[in-house]
Amino acid sequence: MRFVHTSDWQVGKVFRFADDSTQSVLQDQRLEVIGRIGRLAREHGAQAVVVAGDIYDHEIPVDRTLRQPIERMRQFPDLCWHLIAGNHDPNVPGGIWDRLHAIGLPDNIVAHLDGRPAPMDPAGAAWVIPGGLKRRHVATDPTADMDSAETPAGVIRVGLAHGSVRDFGSDEVQNRIAIDRARRAGLSYLALGDWHGQQRIDERTWYSGTPEIDGFDRGGDGGGHALVVDLAGPNARPEVTSHRVGRFVWHRDSATLTQEQDIAALEHRLRNIDPQEAGHVLVWLSVRGALSLEGLQAYQDMLDALGSALRLLRVDGEPTLLPHADDLDLFGTGAVRAAAAILSERAGEGPEEQRDIATAALRRLALMVGAGDSRKGAAS
Incomplete structure (x- = not known):
């Protein structure tokens, strides 16, 4: 039988x-x-x-x-x-x-x-x-x-x-x-x-x-x-x-991110859970660590890409901002750089709520500056 x-x-x-x-x-x-x-x-x-x-x-x-x-x-x-x-x-x-x-x-x-x-x-x-x-x-x-x-x-x-x-x-x-x-x-x-x-x-x-x-x-x-x-x-x-007989792969992962190499390694790991059928993969990711502003932007870009590739990307936690002197170069000169310097300072010290607000504002400012640069590049 x-x-x-x-x-x-x-x-x-x-x-x-x-x-x-x-x-x-x-x-x-x-x-x-x-x-x-x-x-x-x-x-x-x-x-x-x-x-x-x-x-x-x-x-x-x-x-x-x-x-x-x-x-x-x-x-x-x-x-x-x-x-x-x-x-x-x-x-x-x-x-x-x-x-x-x-x-x-x-x-x-x-x-x-x-x-x-x-x-x-x-x-x-x-x-x-x-x-x-x-x-x-x-x-x-x-x-x-x-x-x-x-x-x-x-x-x-x-x-x-x-x-x-x-x-x-x-x-x-x-x-x-x-x-x-x-x-x-x-x-x-x-x-x-x-x-x-x-x-x-x-x-x-x-x-x-x-x-x-x-x-x-x-x-x-x-x-x-x-x-x-x-x-x-x-x-x-x-x-x-x-x-x-199942269609989906469910995967839990965690990562501590301190540099852009960590972000690349995490992306490589998640994309290779099922490289042929990423749309069948559900991931629950726990994240901690500290990144520069540029690193945070790279991390967000990775989340955006994986969120589109995987069936589900659920994220707990996030890396904090570790201000770096080179971050200010993203903002050029003048008033924008001065504002970024103030936000960077507040993002690195003080109460947690203040740091979170300053970090979010700094990232938004970086996105605005980046979008402006993109438009200039397109116009030229």
């Missing part, structure tokens, strides 16, 4: 830090990745796709959002898609799953809501044993009934659940799953959802992670993938291979 394991699609997720244009693209790709998962399954000859919860990001999506993932899965009638409810889309009365039942699911989509085992493929060689959630948080183990779940003799038993086998750094753990559930329940494989990064718990227990990375803390732990699982038989060791 060969199938694809995925989870945590989070369709309808809101990215509050992004502008409207970026938000729209990120939300769209959470749908488009479903097609990439389907094509991955076809390319590898998989018979089914198991989705371990959190198809949706919240419990009350609008009708269009409700239907969109269903329509994406409908486009793959040769694959059987097995779904369970997660903590973001629990099977509560009058909720998402009742609405989907009223609409009617295509024949190739099975929502496992009652906890009963069901055939995973037409031949019945493998059976899904579901452990979906009926509330956002439950005190009991959602996989506990898998131990006694009855399936025909000699079939491959695939558990499908949503919850946490460990805290993953969180102070409060809900929907706790026994870490040895696969062994206890005689499972050939336990497909888990909830953790958005890919995780191997043991040879029979995996988190697939979200197929489209959705945060800057997910870039380094295998998010953006789906798992192709091969099971030669009920007792065979699973062969699990990870395949990238």
Whole structure:
């Protein structure tokens, strides 16, 4: 039996830090990745796709959002898609799953809501044993009934659940799953959802992670993938291979800038995250340091360029102005230079608020002088 394991699609997720244009693209790709998962399954000859919860990001999506993932899965009638409810889309009365039942699911989509085992493929060689959630948080183990779940003799038993086998750094753990559930329940494989990064718990227990990375803390732990699982038989060791299906790269970086070489090095580093597809890269950058006025202008030019190249550039902090005698040469002679000298002096001493105001004024003055020089050059 060969199938694809995925989870945590989070369709309808809101990215509050992004502008409207970026938000729209990120939300769209959470749908488009479903097609990439389907094509991955076809390319590898998989018979089914198991989705371990959190198809949706919240419990009350609008009708269009409700239907969109269903329509994406409908486009793959040769694959059987097995779904369970997660903590973001629990099977509560009058909720998402009742609405989907009223609409009617295509024949190739099975929502496992009652906890009963069901055939995973037409031949019945493998059976899904579901452990979906009926509330956002439950005190009991959602996989506990898998131990006694009855399936025909000699079939491959695939558990499908949503919850946490460990805290993953969180102070409060809900929907706790026994870490040895696969062994206890005689499972050939336990497909888990909830953790958005890919995780191997043991040879029979995996988190697939979200197929489209959705945060800057997910870039380094295998998010953006789906798992192709091969099971030669009920007792065979699973062969699990990870395949990238996500479109975006999320990257956190930091830099201390003290000279223009530092700016060039930072730009080179960020442009080479994905040099062929910079528009697929989101960067959260933390900056500190001190630069001359000319250095600050070079830094701003770099931000303007990268902000246009990358899908998103989010910046925390900024280098301060370290006044330099050569900076005044940018202003020529006369009243403008005299004003710049006063601002430069105030930017280098006194209360922080005064320094910030003086620095901003000095940079604006430099931009005005530069624009004037450009116009003169164009006229000549």
